[in-house]
């Protein structure tokens with residue numbers, strides 16, 4: 001098994017994304033329902049929608065803080 005961490009293909013384009021280090025715990029989804037979605041087998045989550053407003057951005061920032069795998073990333077690009 002590869003230990004290389006990559007940006008999951010399912011992430012929508014934009015500055016926030018989930019990497020292959022995700023363990024599928026779902027905590028991000030509970031913090032930002034509008035922005036995360038689970039894979040078909042629920043083994044990982046990905047960014048389904050970039051934040052549409054400051055409140056959603058705040059939700060994602062919180063999800064980043066609590067993600068146990070530190071796998072939600074912000075590449076800093078403009079949306």
Ligand code: SF4
Nearest residue numbers: 022023025026028067
């Ligand atoms: S909180 Fe992190 S590890 Fe858990 S499902 Fe979300 S992205 Fe994956």
